[in-house]
Each structure stands twice: as C-alpha cells, then as structure tokens.
Amino acid sequence: MLNMPxxxxxxxxxLVLWLGRSPTLGFAVSRVAFAAAATWQASAMxxxxxxxxxxxxxxxxxxxxxxxxxxxxxxxxxxxxLLLRPMSLFIDIIIFLTVIVLCEPLQIAALACLFxxxxxASDRFGRGSIIVLALCLVLAFLARGYYExxxxxxxxxxxxxAIDGLTVLIGCxxxxxxxxxxxxxxxxxxxxxRLQAVGLSFQKSLPRFVVEQISDLMAARxxxxxxxxxxxxVHCEIIDxxxxxxxxxxxxxxxxxxxxxxxxxxxxxxxxTSRILLRSxxxxxxxxxxxHLTEAVLDIMGxxxxxxxxxxxGELRGRIFVGTRHGWSPAVLxxxxxxxxxxxxxxxxxxFFLAWRERTFAEARLALSRDLHDSVLQxxxxxxxxxxxxxxxxxxxxxxxxxxxxxxxxxxxxxxQAHLRRLLNTTESIAGNVELGRExxxxxxxxxxxxxxxxxxxxxxxxxxxxxETAAEVEFLIxxxxxxxxxxxxxxxxxxxxxxxxxxxxxxxxxxxxxxPVKRESYTGDFELQSQSIMKRLGKIGGTAYFHNxxxxxxxxxxxxxxxxxxxx
Numbered sequence: 001m002l003n004m005p006x007x008x009x010x011x012x013x014x015l016v017l018w019l020g021r022s023p024t025l026g027f028a029v030s031r032v033a034f035a036a037a038a039t040w041q042a043s044a045m046x047x048x049x050x051x052x053x054x055x056x057x058x059x060x061x062x063x064x065x066x067x068x069x070x071x072x073x074x075x076x077x078x079x080x081x082l083l084l085r086p087m088s089l090f091i092d093i094i095i096f097l098t099v100i101v102l103c104e105p106l107q108i109a110a111l112a113c114l115f116x117x118x119x120x121a122s123d124r125f126g127r128g129s130i131i132v133l134a135l136c137l138v139l140a141f142l143a144r145g146y147y148e149x150x151x152x153x154x155x156x157x158x159x160x161x162a163i164d165g166l167t168v169l170i171g172c173x174x175x176x177x178x179x180x181x182x183x184x185x186x187x188x189x190x191x192x193x194r195l196q197a198v199g200l201s202f203q204k205s206l207p208r209f210v211v212e213q214i215s216d217l218m219a220a221r222x223x224x225x226x227x228x229x230x231x232x233x234v235h236c237e238i239i240d241x242x243x244x245x246x247x248x249x250x251x252x253x254x255x256x257x258x259x260x261x262x263x264x265x266x267x268x269x270x271x272x273t274s275r276i277l278l279r280s281x282x283x284x285x286x287x288x289x290x291x292h293l294t295e296a297v298l299d300i301m302g303x304x305x306x307x308x309x310x311x312x313x314g315e316l317r318g319r320i321f322v323g324t325r326h327g328w329s330p331a332v333l334x335x336x337x338x339x340x341x342x343x344x345x346x347x348x349x350x351x352f353f354l355a356w357r358e359r360t361f362a363e364a365r366l367a368l369s370r371d372l373h374d375s376v377l378q379x380x381x382x383x384x385x386x387x388x389x390x391x392x393x394x395x396x397x398x399x400x401x402x403x404x405x406x407x408x409x410x411x412x413x414x415x416x417q418a419h420l421r422r423l424l425n426t427t428e429s430i431a432g433n434v435e436l437g438r439e440x441x442x443x444x445x446x447x448x449x450x451x452x453x454x455x456x457x458x459x460x461x462x463x464x465x466x467x468x469e470t471a472a473e474v475e476f477l478i479x480x481x482x483x484x485x486x487x488x489x490x491x492x493x494x495x496x497x498x499x500x501x502x503x504x505x506x507x508x509x510x511x512x513x514x515x516x517p518v519k520r521e522s523y524t525g526d527f528e529l530q531s532q533s534i535m536k537r538l539g540k541i542g543g544t545a546y547f548h549n550x551x552x553x554x555x556x557x558x559x560x561x562x563x564x565x566x567x568x569x
Contacts, residue, residue, distance in 0.1 A: 024327045026177040027116040028071045030170045034109050035067040037166040044159045077273040078287035092117050097140040112170040123330040191217050192342030207237035215239050220322045222301050226257045227318025256292040266309035266336035268326050271298045309340040313347035384413045412449040433465040443475045451486045458497045481556050485511045507558040
C-alpha cells in the first residue's frame with residue numbers, strides 16, 4: 001500500500017496552514033498591529049495640545065472599537081455574518097483609503113492591510129471585487145495631490161520606529177499567508193496525485209480507505225462517508241477518536257444527510273446554528289436553513305463545525321462530512337471542491353481498474369475454458385465412452401458387482417463433465433440468488449459418487465438464499481473438507497449440516513472413525529483446522545474453521561460471511 005501524505009502536526013505548521021485557509025487570522029493580526037500604530041501616531045499628533053485631549057481619547061477609543069468589532073463579527077454565524085461582512089469590508093476600504101490619502105506615516109501599513117481586504121472581498125464576491133478595489137486605490141493616490149496630509153508637529157523617533165516595526169509585522173503576516181496558501185495548494189495537488197497512484201493497492205474496504213485519507217489530509221476531528229450503491233441500502237463509514245467503524249443509521253437520518261440541494265454543492269455547517277453556507281449553481285454565496293441536517297450531524301458526530309461535499313462516481317454516490325474549524329470562510333468551500341474533484345477522479349480510476357481486472361480474469365477464464373474443453377472434457381468424454389463399451393462387454397457375463405462399479409464410475413464421469421461445464425461457462429451469467437440447500441444437496445450426491453462413500457445433507461428448516469459466489473464458495477469448502485476426511489481419516493459416512501445465523505453461514509461436517517478408530521485417550525479437544533487449502537480460502541473471505549475431536553467421531557465446523565465481496569477491495 002502506498003503511503004499517503006499526512007497533515008502536519010507541529011504547532012508552527014498548524015499556525016502557518018491556518019493563515020492560508022482563510023484571511024480571518026491574518027486580518028485579525030494586521031488589524032491589531034495597525035490599530036496600535038494608529039494609536040501611537042494619533043498620540044504623537046495630538047498629545048502636546050491640551051485642547052485635543054478629549055478628541056485624542058475619542059479617536060483612540062474609536063480605533064480599538066472598530067478593530068474589536070471587525071474581529072468579533074468574523075465569529076458570527078449565518079445569516080448575520082453574511083449581512084455584516086459586506087458592510088465591514090466597505091467600512092474597511094473607506095478607512096484604509098482615507099489613511100492612505102491623509103496620513104503619510106501609516107500609508108504603507110494601510111496598503112498592507114488592503115491585501116487582506118482584497119482577499120476577503122474575493123472570497124465573498126469573487127475576483128471581480130479586486131478590480132474594483134484596485135480602481136479605488138488608484139483614485140486615492142490621485143487624490144493625494146489635492147489634500148494636505150496629516151502629520152505630527154514633531155517626529156518622535158520611538159513612535160516612528162514602532163510604526164515601522166508594526167508595518168514589518170503586517171508584511172511578515174502577508175508573507176506567511178501567501179506561503180501557507182502555496183503549501184496548501186501543493187499539498188492538495190500532491191495528495192490528489194498520490195491518491196490516483198493507489199489504484200487497487202489497499203487491503204481494506206473502499207469506504208474506510210477514503211475516510212482515512214481525507215481525515216489525515218484535513219487533520220479532522222472526525223470524517224464520515226454516507227454512501228450507497230445504486231438504489232441499495234445506505235451505509236455510514238466513520239473515523240473519529242474511537243477509531244474507524246461502520247454504523248447503521250435510521251432512514252430519517254439518512255434522508256437528512258443526503259437530501260441537501262443543490263446536491264453537488266459543498267457546504268459549511270455548525271452545531272451552533274441550523275443554517276448552512278453554500279454556493280448556488282450560479283456561484284452565489286447563500287445560506288440555507290437545514291435544521292434536520294444539523295440535528296442529524298449533532299446526534300451522530302457530536303458538536304462542532306465541519307464541511308461536507310458530495311461524491312458520485314459510477315454506481316457509488318454519497319456525501320462526506322469532515323469535522324474541522326472553518327470560520328465560515330468561503331475559501332474552505334473551494335478547497336472542499338478541489339478535494340471532491342480529486343476523490344471522484346480516484347474513484348473513477350478505481351472502478352475502471354476493477355472492471356478491467358474483472359474483464360481480464362474473465363478473458364483468462366475463457367481461454368482456460370477453451371483449453372480445458374479441448375483436453376480435460378474430451379478426456380472425460382473418451383473415458384465415458386470406454387466405460388460404456390466395457391459395460392456392454394460385461395453385460396453377457398454374470399458379474400453384478402463389477403457392472404455396478406462401472407455404472408457408478410460412468411455416472412461420476414457424467415456428473416464431473418456437467419460440473420466442469422457449469423464452472424467454465426462464461427457466456428451465461430447467473431442473475432439473482434440461488435437456494436443454498438439445493439446446491440449443497442447436489443454437491444453431497446457428487447461427493448458420494450466421487451469417493452464411493454455415503455454423504456448426505458441434514459434437513460434444513462427454512463430455505464437459505466445466497467449469491468451464486470457464496471454458493472460456489474460453500475461447495476468448494478465442503479468438497480475439500482470431505483476429501484480430507486476420506487484421505488486422512490478413511491471416512492465412510494459424512495453428514496453435512498447447514499445453518500444461517502445473522503450474517504453468517506455455519507457448516508458442520510461429521511464423519512465416522514474409519515477402519516481404525518483413534519483411541520479415546522488421544523483425543524485432545526478442539527483446535528484450528530490444519531488444512532492449508534481450506535484456511536487460505538477462508539482467509540480471503542473472512543471465515544474460520546475448527547476441528548473437533550468427539551468420542552467416536554470427528555467434526556469440522558466452518559463459519560463464513562453470507563454475503564461475500566465480489567472483489568477483494
């Protein structure tokens with residue numbers, strides 16, 4: 001199995017990556033730095049004039065009130081956050097452009113803060129908002145020639161150095177944000193490329209592999225995949241602090257988790273509100289009321305924030321829920337869309353490789369069928385002809401024992417021919433389920449002919465319908481166990497019992513002690529079956545087998561799932 005990239009775990013990496021996920025943290029740092037610089041600059045301008053003492057206090061209070069309100073409204077949930085964010089961005093643009101025009105010492109700091117304003121505006125309104133902001137900035141620089149800038153009557157060296165230091169801090173925050181954006185972009189690209197290279201090389205179920213990889217990528221508190229194949233039953237695979245597991249959900253919760261429209265749109269959710277944030281088919285950011293969804297997420301995955309996106313490839317469709325803090329940033333929706341595209345591409349390649357492998361095996365089986373038809377089946381046909389000739393030759397001789405033995409051999413050859421044709425027939429596929437009891441009863445008759453022993457099936461209380469693959473697996477296991485009993489224990493009588501409990505099939509084969517029974521004192525109880533062929537076959541399908549020493553008999557018990565996977569994935 002290929003090693004997929006995991007999320008960084010150090011505090012510095014988490015800080016840098018958080019700066020790139022949204023402008024919230026970087027903008028908050030820049031606002032505080034700009035507010036401190038503006039406070040010191042106002043103090044340097046008005047502290048020497050007692051008439052402006054009250055004005056200075058009001059200006060400083062206004063600066064910090066604006067800073068705190070701008071930071072606090074980022075924590076609000078929709079729809080209030082969507083309503084206040086455009087107003088806040090508009091006020092920020094006016095304040096920073098005014099500072100650029102009228103306050104020369106704070107011009108560079110204000111320009112740096114406009115970077116985060118442009119980032120937030122592009123998240124909220126698209127890239128066209130950056131063009132509008134650039135035009136406003138050009139007009140502000142043109143207006144500088146018509147106004148006299150505000151400046152202090154005397155320059156205070158400490159204040160100038162402090163403002164320069166805070167400006168450098170804002171610049172470093174911008175550099176860190178841009179670096180983290182690049183790291184996130186490269187991480188998503190690397191994750192998607194490595195995911196495409198996996199193909200079929202993982203030794204676990206496909207849903208579990210998907211939730212593990214997305215959980216590692218996003219350093220998520222939990223990751224859940226609610227999915228179904230075609231119109232079949234809905235399943236839920238989840239990984240959280242308790243580890244990966246599969247859970248069953250009631251239909252009401254399944255409908256709530258999968259019934260979001262538009263279905264293909266990623267959305268943000270939180271247990272603190274009944275609304276979700278998403279983009280419409282036209283790309284417009286909007287909020288929707290989805291109380292049933294948030295209640296279902298709260299019941300299944302617990303409180304907190306998260307992002308969800310739709311997955312549909314081939315027969316599989318579902319929705320992934322990832323528990324991660326997002327701050328209602330539209331940038332998270334874009335990253336979720338990138339992850340969705342990479343995951344759907346992986347699933348398309350996976351199902352393509354799966355179909356290609358099945359087709360390759362089918363063609364190989366067809367070639368083997370032709371070869372066997374030309375060799376083994378023709379050999380069996382020739383053997384049958386020779387047996388029939390021998391039977392006709394002995395018809396005139398009084399040898400009833402030899403005739404019955406030859407007729408039994410002819411019936412065995414005929415049954416084996418029919419069995420081989422059924423196994424090698426690739427043109428007619430079996431649709432639906434088969435009745436397991438009837439298939440095993442036919443298998444017992446074949447074993448009796450094959451080994452010249454008595455083999456019977458105990459009566460079954462109720463019919464057991466299984467997939468054709470499961471019935472074939474049961475038949476192979478019974479034939480192999482019967483062969484071991486005859487060869488190693490000289491068994492002359494075998495009784496087969498079948499039962500179905502929950503999602504498992506139970507098989508028991510009991511035989512007689514043979515010509516030389518083992519002494520009672522040498523019986524050691526129950527232990528794992530030593531047949532390598534049976535244990536290897538059971539290991540691939542998740543079954544078990546044990547050998548039990550009884551007083552005068554031996555018993556082999558086999559347990560296997562009733563619904564075997566069609567592929568090892």
